[in-house]
Amino acid sequence: MKSTSLKVAAVSAGLLLLAGCTAGGSNGSGGEGGSTDILKIGQIGDVSSWDPAQAHVGHALMPYQVVYDSLLRREPDGTLVPMLATDWSYDDSRTVLTVDLRDDVTFSDGTPFNAEAVKANLDHFKGANGRQAVQLTQYQSTTVVDDDTVQIALVQPDPAMEYYLSQAAGLMASPAAIAGGSLETTPVGSGPYVFDTANSVRDSQAVFTAREGYWDPSLQKFSGVELRNLEELSARVNAILSGQVDFTTLDAKSAAQVEGAKLAVIPDYQVDWTGTSILDRAGQLVPALGDVRVRQAMNYAVDRETLLQELQLGYGTATSQVFGPDSSAYVSDLENRYPYDPAKAKQLLAEAGYADGFDLTLPVISAFSTQVTAIAQQLGDVGIRVTQETVPGPDYVANIVQGRYPAFNFNLAQTETWVAINQLVSPTATFNPFDTTSPELEALLAKVQSGGADADAAAQDVNRYVTDNAWFLPLYRIDQIAAYDPTALSVQAQVQMAIPSIYNFAPAK
Structure with missing residues (x-):
């Protein structure tokens, strides 16, 4: 696993001072060097439910880490290390995972963390059918061996299970709170901070205070955390420039907007890839798409580098593959598998019997209208006539997974290999609605799932297979751009997370 550094927009302390205080200065702890006492993060959207069984991943995972510990913890480079679990190992079949647990942890309501708590949480997560229910697809049961040991039984091997135990499925809540049914609005965990109900306002801000006697003070770096809901991009830009927040995410255009404010950019950090997923690979809706030459022609027809400059102002990396550099499936030779070659595209279309092109309908939501229009123009140049059909935002993904469209445009995570396979490639994958x-x-x-010695080589062959067969039309990996005041805050990137883990923030030294 490669270490990844964060591409951040470091907003000058001078600008924040113009707003009347340094980041965190309103807490009376600013001082020379811009140190901050309360961490204030501007996020896109509030947490819909604080029940960890409803937790999400990516940028939406960090809020849960404020109040909940997980069984395993991911280092910034993705390495898994102990957290509430101290050790873990599989049996020879890789269907029974034995996990040893800490015996010195309690939840903030005084309930002890133990093997029974792990069983209660995993069973609750499995039964709740939350946003990341797929993480426990292979989960069968948890057996309590003793107070600090459990055995997690799987239906069949899951190479991502340890990863999942560092994600939503591994978040541990108080069993008493689970039984009481209060977690949706009032989180109760064993984490570094405690939810401040009195000062939190739904859809506005969530406030947390440092928990006294937290078992790992090295992870508890602030006296409090405030998560401020700033859905509008302009609100996030204004908040970071005025010092109302210490950290927030931006996009390419807003990064350019604040460059005049002495924006500093440091090395690349990429979370998602964007482009078109060609779903109808058997030609059920659009017969032409059943021919691999047609799908390859679509890839040759698109000028990725130009679209990267026009749509993303160069903040990204053009690519022909959907697996990122941090994945064991990544193959460097596939980066430019489909160079821009409209003549080659026309040749392939003619060989497939579509010299006069064909008609293709793509669904569109506002967030991707510009991208779809740009791709439609370039496909049109080789004879592929694209009709754009506007779809209500809330219905977009549902329509896709139900197989109502032959292809769609989206930003999709470059995550762990088996996770990505189950999102994009396997016959039961979320975004493989035609079960190709x-x-x-x-x-x-099967080789990847076995986790054997040849699993990584097989994963790369999976990548070659879907790329050569043109299952997707990737455009580029998107640079994640975030802003913070480096005189107040130190931030480490977290691989595959737009907003880093809460443990990766610290006051600047």
């Missing part, structure tokens, strides 16, 4: 597969692919997936 083949004996060759199934054999490769």
Whole structure:
């Protein structure tokens, strides 16, 4: 796993001073060097439910980490290390995971953390059918061996299970709070901070105070945390420039907007890839898409580098593959598998019997209208006539997973290999609504799932298979841009997370 550094917009302390205080200065702890006492983060959207069984991933995971510990913790480079679990190992079948637990932890309501608590949480997560229910697809049961040991039984091997135990499925809440049904509005965990109900306002801000006697003070770096809901990009820009927040995410245009404010940019940090997923690979809705030459022609027809400059102002990396550099499936030779070559695209279309092109309908929501329009123009140049059909935002993903469209545009995470496979590639994957597969692919997936010595090589072959067969039309990996005041705050990137883990923030030294 490669270490990844964060691409951040470091807003000058001088600008924050113009607003009347340094970041965190309103807490009376600013002082020379801009140190901050309360961490204030501007986030996109509030947490819909504080029940960890409803937790999400990516940028939406960090809020849960404020109040909940997980069984395992991911280091910034993705390495898994102990947290509430001290040790873990599989049996030879890789279907029973034995986990040793800390015996010195309590939840903030006084309930002890122990093996029974782990069982209660995993069973609750499995039964709640939350946003990340897929994480426990292979989960069968938890057996309490003793107070600080559990055995987690799986239906079949899951190479991502340890990863999931550092994510939503591994978040541990008080069993008493689970039983009481109060977690949706009032989180109760064993984490570094405690929810401040009196000062929190739904859809506005969530306030947390440092928990006294927290078992790992090295992870508790602030006296409090404030998560401020700033859905509008302009609100986040104004908040970071005025010092109302210490950290927030931006986009390419807003980064350019604040460059005049002495924006500093440091090395690349990429979370998502963006482009078109070609779903109808058997040609059920659009017969032309059933021919691999047509799908390859679409890839050759698109000028990725130009679109990267026009749509993302160069903040990203053009690519022909959907697996990122932090994945074991990544293959460097596939980066430019489909160079821009409209003549080649026309040749392939003619060979497939579509010299006059064909008609293709793409669903569109506002967030991707510019991208779809740009792709439609370039596909049109080789004879592929794209019709854009506007879809209500809330219905977009539902329509996709129900197989109502032959292709769609979206930003999708470059995550752990098996997680990405189950999102994009496997016959039961979320974004494989037509259940596309083949004996060759199934054999490769079985090798990846086994976790054996050849799993990484098989994962790369999976990547080659879907890329050569043009299952997708990737455009580029998107640079994640975030802003913070470096005189007040130190931030480490977290691989595959737009907003880093809460443990990666610290007052500047």
